[in-house]
Amino acid sequence: MSTTVTTRPAVSVAGLRKSFGTKTVLDGIDLTVTEGTVFALLGPNGAGKTTMVRILATLLEADGGSIRVAGHDPVREADAVRAAIGLTGQFAAVDKLLTVRENLRLMADLNRLGRTEGRRRVDRLIQRFDLIESAPKPVSQLSGGQQRRVDLAMTLVGNPRLIFLDEPTTGLDPRSRVEMWQIVRELVAEGVTVFLTTQYLEEADQLADRIAVLDHGRIVAEGTPDELKRQIPGGHLVLRFADPGALRTAAAVLNVTNRDENALTLQVPSDGDIASLRAVLATLDGVHVAPDHLTIHTPDLDDVFFAFTGNPASTDEETR
Amino acid sequence: MTTLAHTLTDSRTMFRRQLLHLRRYPSLTVMLIGLPVIFLLLFVYVFGGAVGAGLGGGRDAYVDYLTPGILLFTVAGAVAGTAISVAMDMTEGIVDRFRSMAIARASVLTGHVLGSMVQIFIALFAVLGVALLIGFRPTATPLEWLAVAGVLTATSFALTWFAVALGIVADSVETASNTPMFLSLLPFLGSGFVPTDTMPTALRLFGEYQPFTPIIETLRGLLLGTGIGNSAAIALGWCAGISLLSYVWAKRKYNKRAAS
Numbered sequence: 401m402s403t404t405v406t407t408r409p410a411v412s413v414a415g416l417r418k419s420f421g422t423k424t425v426l427d428g429i430d431l432t433v434t435e436g437t438v439f440a441l442l443g444p445n446g447a448g449k450t451t452m453v454r455i456l457a458t459l460l461e462a463d464g465g466s467i468r469v470a471g472h473d474p475v476r477e478a479d480a481v482r483a484a485i486g487l488t489g490q491f492a493a494v495d496k497l498l499t500v501r502e503n504l505r506l507m508a509d510l511n512r513l514g515r516t517e518g519r520r521r522v523d524r525l526i527q528r529f530d531l532i533e534s535a536p537k538p539v540s541q542l543s544g545g546q547q548r549r550v551d552l553a554m555t556l557v558g559n560p561r562l563i564f565l566d567e568p569t570t571g572l573d574p575r576s577r578v579e580m581w582q583i584v585r586e587l588v589a590e591g592v593t594v595f596l597t598t599q600y601l602e603e604a605d606q607l608a609d610r611i612a613v614l615d616h617g618r619i620v621a622e623g624t625p626d627e628l629k630r631q632i633p634g635g636h637l638v639l640r641f642a643d644p645g646a647l648r649t650a651a652a653v654l655n656v657t658n659r660d661e662n663a664l665t666l667q668v669p670s671d672g673d674i675a676s677l678r679a680v681l682a683t684l685d686g687v688h689v690a691p692d693h694l695t696i697h698t699p700d701l702d703d704v705f706f707a708f709t710g711n712p713a714s715t716d717e718e719t720r
Numbered sequence: 721m722t723t724l725a726h727t728l729t730d731s732r733t734m735f736r737r738q739l740l741h742l743r744r745y746p747s748l749t750v751m752l753i754g755l756p757v758i759f760l761l762l763f764v765y766v767f768g769g770a771v772g773a774g775l776g777g778g779r780d781a782y783v784d785y786l787t788p789g790i791l792l793f794t795v796a797g798a799v800a801g802t803a804i805s806v807a808m809d810m811t812e813g814i815v816d817r818f819r820s821m822a823i824a825r826a827s828v829l830t831g832h833v834l835g836s837m838v839q840i841f842i843a844l845f846a847v848l849g850v851a852l853l854i855g856f857r858p859t860a861t862p863l864e865w866l867a868v869a870g871v872l873t874a875t876s877f878a879l880t881w882f883a884v885a886l887g888i889v890a891d892s893v894e895t896a897s898n899t900p901m902f903l904s905l906l907p908f909l910g911s912g913f914v915p916t917d918t919m920p921t922a923l924r925l926f927g928e929y930q931p932f933t934p935i936i937e938t939l940r941g942l943l944l945g946t947g948i949g950n951s952a953a954i955a956l957g958w959c960a961g962i963s964l965l966s967y968v969w970a971k972r973k974y975n976k977r978a979a980s
């Protein structure tokens with residue numbers, strides 16, 4: 401017997417379309433997610449991210465196109481897909497009347513893990529997700545960040561190899577967001593494939609191997625974070641100086657023309673990391689000029705959309 | 721494991737979930753007991769003397785007459801709780817989680833039905849206890865008691881499946897708490913509280929042909945030895961029909977909502 405080592409894509413989608421009534425939400429989507437990687441679908445509110453995730457997770461049927469999730473068709477082989485995936489939706493999918501431990505036990509039972517294995521896995525997740533104190537409390541009493549962690553822990557009880565995270569950090573405070581990122585990184589280190597959606601360029605940049613930018617139901621850009629960022633002119637430093645002389649000296653030595661004589665500011669392209677900051681300041685030191693003030697502008701979703709569509713990221717929620 | 725074994729395992733898991741809800745929130749069960757008990761006391765002590773005289777007895781005769789109808793009123797009130805908790809599941813994210821897992825599809829619904837039936841029987845025992853305290857004197861033999869339990873089980877099963885369907889089609893928890901209310905009216909529009917002969921023709925006809933009447937007549941016959949006739953067969957026919965239609969309706973709507 402021979403084993404062939406082929407990296408089968410965890411998700412592959414071609415020509416996917418979906419409309420609600422006359423409203424086209426997904427309009428010919430093609431994408432491939434390689435096993436063991438993180439794929440980020442980046443887009444503003446109403447872009448169609450949740451619709452995409454619901455179709456891949458067997459909750460919604462597409463109108464057209466071909467889809468394989470974990471090697472199966474989500475409509476005809478729904479149970480095979482369901483057995484392979486875990487879904488953490490945009491809104492907490494927890495039983496708020498039950499405690500944290502009871503919620504996890506419920507998942508263990510529904511994954512038919514058996515008593516001892518179920519208990520072992522639940523205990524491990526409670527520790528790993530820092531939920532020991534909350535374990536006996538009803539989920540309704542936890543903070544948003546904690547509920548999100550319970551939600552993800554429930555998804556992981558069944559040990560899925562492919563997980564969908566729909567806006568996992570929207571509405572979280574910065575600390576909970578960083579904790580969530582850490583958890584995603586650990587999952588990837590274990591070989592789990594992650595398909596996540598987000599409205600934050602920074603989040604996609606931090607986590608993803610590949611990013612696809614979704615706008616009005618179409619993928620307008622796709623690539624590694626570096627490939628995308630190279631095409632976004634948004635990242636820069638703004639340096640302000642005390643007098644026009646210093647401004648001119650700095651502009652000359654930094655070789656930039658984008659200066660504002662009235663505001664005494666200079667705009668220097670930069671991706672905002674410490675190394676490039678140091679380099680700029682060292683260059684200025686060399687000619688004995690120091691800026692009065694410095695601000696860092698990192699590219700955000702608006703810059704992405706401006707770069708790829710010529711429009712700012714527009715939210716497209718129907719008025720109800 | 722076979723599909724059947726999976727279905728049983730998953731249904732048992734979902735049943736346990738509902739039992740946890742019951743244990744965690746006993747106040748709901750208390751409320752479901754409270755209303756029929758208040759009605760029982762109200763009718764017996766306020767109207768009982770007068771109505772009982774009309775029945776050819778006194779207050780005690782009316783307790784006997786009223787109790788089967790109150791038992792049904794208890795079931796009808798309790799299934800409103802079922803519709804609410806199903807609607808809560810449907811409007812919160814948890815149902816999407818269940819649907820994205822490889823579990824037996826209907827197990828969530830089965831769990832709700834079994835959990836509600838446990839709750840209904842707790843309520844029935846409590847209400848029956850109060851009735852016995854205030855003078856209900858059934859003449860049923862052990863075998864007849866068993867039959868009473870059977871009729872109540874069949875009725876609860878049918879009405880909970882019906883409530884599950886109502887909970888699924890409701891677009892909000894609010895709607896789900898209102899729609900089953902008409903069920904609580906049905907025992908009044910029949911022989912539950914007073915005999916139908918004094919009612920206007922239209923109402924009397926409705927009362928005679930609506931499903932609760934043969935159920936009440938069967939319970940009354942088993943508990944008190946009044947004539948049953950063909951009521952038992954009609955009652956069980958209604959229960960079977962309602963169960964089947966509601967099950968099919970609930971399952972179809974559950975799957976449909978999954979796909980939209």
Ligand SMILES: Nc1ncnc2c1ncn2[C@@H]1O[C@H](COP(=O)(O)OP(=O)(O)O)[C@@H](O)[C@H]1O
Pocket residue numbers: 420423425443444445446447448449450451452716717718980
């Ligand atoms: N069940 C539905 N019926 C009708 N329109 C819907 C439905 N679900 C989503 N939409 C619409 O589809 C568009 C995309 O929604 P969604 O996928 O939730 O976007 P995102 O998750 O990117 O914010 C929105 O305009 C939304 O109003």
Ligand SMILES: [Mg+2]
Pocket residue numbers: 446449450451490566567
């Ligand atoms: Mg969304």
